[in-house]
Amino acid sequence: MLEIQELSKSYGKHLAVDKVNLFIPDGQVGVLLGPNGAGKSTIIKCIAGLLRYDGRIGIQGIGAKKLEAKKLFSYVPEMPSMFDALTVREHIEFVRNAYNSSAEDEYIEEMLKRFELHDKQDKLGNELSKGMMQKVSICCALVTLPKVILLDEPMVGLDPGAIKELKAVLLELRDKGATVLISTHMLEMVEELWDIMFVMEKSHIIGSYKKDEVGEKDLDALFFEMTGKPDKGGEKR
Template sequence: MLEIQNLTKVYGKVKAVDNVSFLVPGGQVGILLGPNGAGKSTIIKSIAGLLRHDGQVRICGLPGRSMEAKKIFAYVPEIPAMFEALTVREHVEYIRKAYNSQVSDDEIEFILKRFELWDKQDKLGNELSKGMMQKVSICCALAIKPKVIMLDEPMVGLDPQAIKELKEVITELKGFGVTVLISTHMLEMVEGLWDIMFVMQKGHIIGSYRKEDVGNKELEDLFFEMTGGGK
């Protein structure tokens, strides 16, 4: 479970996020939507612990800033950052040891092969394309076997095969009871994945929909219905 309570972030005299609250239950996929400047990135960075903020973030009932919460939380940023002098495999091993992960060598092999990185294990961080860095970031997140995972525009830069694999991974994580939050503007990419959507506008959550309540309505139609926009 991921719970946000009264989250507020102020830059100078500007409230980028104003008293936002929402919850993604365990085993469900939440989608955070909104136009540029709506406050999505601020919320994502606040949840990840990268920004100081008012309000609370709770991960499986634990305070978001606590070490216990951080051990079960994974974050895939929109712009992945690699260590230039570490190889692909060393990035994964670094995360594995930092989190004292119980993931096995066979599981690491499976993850790397799944995202077509097995034969690229020895490539250095400064040799990777944006798409490859994104895949390494995803593999590192999966290597800790998180109970809550947050992905910020995870499909930008990925090739079609990697997008397909990531969608399958998200579905599998959901089946294992993992909480997933995805921030994106690529509505078509998450159409078949979401359980609950939250729409942001000008620093506020202006509404939400649960998939079970909207029947066969498409995500794009629901988004524009709430924001008053159009195709």
């Protein structure tokens, strides 16, 4: 469960996020949609504890700043960063140990194979491409066995096989009761994943939809309907 109440964040005089509220229950995938600069990444970074903010963020009912809450969630940043002198496998082992995770070696082996890293697990961080770093970052997030997982533009830089695998893994997490929040401007990448959609414009969430309440409408039609911007055919909704 992820709950945000009256979240605000400013950079100097620029108000990046203005009194945002959202709620995603256990076992659902929320997607935060909007153009670049709308404030999506700022929200994700506030949840992850990377930025100071005003308001309240709760992880499974616990304040996000508390250590107990931090043990329950993981984060896949938009721009992954690796330790130069650690191998792929050592990155994952480091995170497992840091979180005191109960993930077993077999689980790590499975993730390495699913993301085509098994034959690259001895490569050092400074030898990895952007796509490989993204895959390692995803595996590091998964090895914590999170109750809540945050992903900021997670498909950027991934090959089609890795995108397919990531979608499958996120649906598996959802089915096990985890809460997922994906921030993206790429609607087509989350079409089959979402349960709740939040649309951002200029630091605000301007509205939301629940998948089980909108019938057969697809994600981009709902997005354009809410924003009032032209759809693919050039008409307004």
